[in-house]
Amino acid sequence: MPRYLAGRLLQALIATFGVMTIVFVVMRLSGDPTLLLVPEGASREHIDALRRELGFDRPIFIQYLSYLGDLLRLDLGDSVVQRVPAVDILAARIPYTVALASAALLVALGIGIPVGIAMAVWRGRWFERPLAALVLAGQSLPTFLSGILLIMLFAVTLRWLPSSGADGPAAIIMPAVALGALSMSTFARMARIAIVDELSKDYVRAARARGLSVGGTVARHVLRNAAIPVVTVAALEIGNLLAGSVIVETVFAWPGIGQLAIQSIQSRDFLVVQAVVLFVSVVYTVTSLAADLVYAWIDPRIRLSPA
């Protein structure tokens, strides 16, 4: 285990460092990053002053080192629009996105796992068909489209739920369903494959031969073994849900980091956009690391195999 742990930690560190580098490169793709940070129609003097102030007149390598140094101190620069640290702006929005992503994960697991189990147990029967259609629809509907369709039905036509904002607990329902739909399909497929895999094993035949019912076998034995790959996927989905918030939060005017990213792009506040991308990518790296470690802890075949 220690060797696997060390190797996997190092890999995560390299990936995090790589993410920072890629964001640095992307921010300079347009040539002069100063131009991204000034309002439209700023004077030449203003631009030159800001370039010196932000250190963009130094050699690129020095800029890169100081950028990495700043990141280590969690200094992501100041918002050029609001004149406060980008980290503070980001931190104020994180709770909203965490609430939304958790609710979406709940929706995805709560629907996806039972659907996947049902599809595996009843595979080949007519009952699998409508479930398969649901999974396929969840996978093929763009998040923003399912969001708009939900608004059309529940806010505009039926007037049951608020169409946007974050006032009251009912406001989270539609964004959570729209955001969770894609993950729901992923969970259903994963659960189905994992359970079908398990059902073909000898211990299941043995349990059935001893007179245990299908439901009993699945509940007592199969679910436990099938849970491992599903847990891993769940951890990876957290990152996807955070990224998907960019679109869902725009559709529903949910005041989280996704809406912040798009608003900051529109107001040309690029250091805030950079902060959002770095935050989500680091969370993504950390959750996939956590998933691998949990996986290795549960299943000795992984930690003992050469990396």
Place this chain on the structure above:
Amino acid sequence: MSAAVLRRAAAAVGPVPLGVGLALALLAALVLAAIGADWLAPFDPTRQTLLQRLRPPGHATASGAIYRLGTDELGRDLLSRVLHGARVSILVALLSVSLSIVVGTLLGMIAAWRRGWVEIVIMRLVDTMLSIPAILLAVLTVAVLGPGFLKVVMVLGFTRWPRYTRIAYGQTLQVASLPYIRAAELAGASSARILLRHILPNIAGPLLVVATAEFGLMILFEASLSFLGLGIQPPTPSLGSILSSGRQYLDRAWWLTLVPGATLFALVLSVNVFGDWLRDRLDPRSRSR
């Protein structure tokens, strides 16, 4: 290679189930309609007729023009806009998938063939790229570079190549150890020749499966970027931007949402049905039992 490979693939794949056949027919119809947009569209998709704003589907004007799918908030014909929008979506997806499959496959094959530090650099870069959620990287890059057709293609192409690199790398590692590759080496074939003539045809199957799934995903990405105002810019119609502007008229003009929405859904659904089936046929691990 192509004809022989396709024949072998067709033989391996076997008969096509009804659902997949229907999905393929739907996809073909949509692609043909998109290709023929210039001839099929009854109106210029960008021509505004301010007196005919937000007309419902089937509306006929006094002069005899019929808006079969209604008009938008600027009096433009929705049918014409959706046809042209679908063409933009398909073109962006096709070009960005081509770009990423070429870049990704080449890098993957080179990493597996050269090994050593080349392998380390390429595969670490792949790990890194895959740890930034693609839609976020695309949003950031498009925001920095500015929107537009070619930029969207480039951004999507360059954010998605690592998916192919992983597959090409793993497959090349397996194939490269086979005796016939050693034989080609001893016969004096160059690395480029071995990779392109001897290895590529043998690793193409899994790459095409990924490409099919990615094609659907790229359509969704382009639509999402355009929906956010970061993709295809007006006046060029795109399914995402039609949906975005139609959102303000949800209570009055349902067609502005349902028509482009259904088109997008049909496009992605048919690609996904085909892609799932292809994967199940070619990858025995995920085959449904």
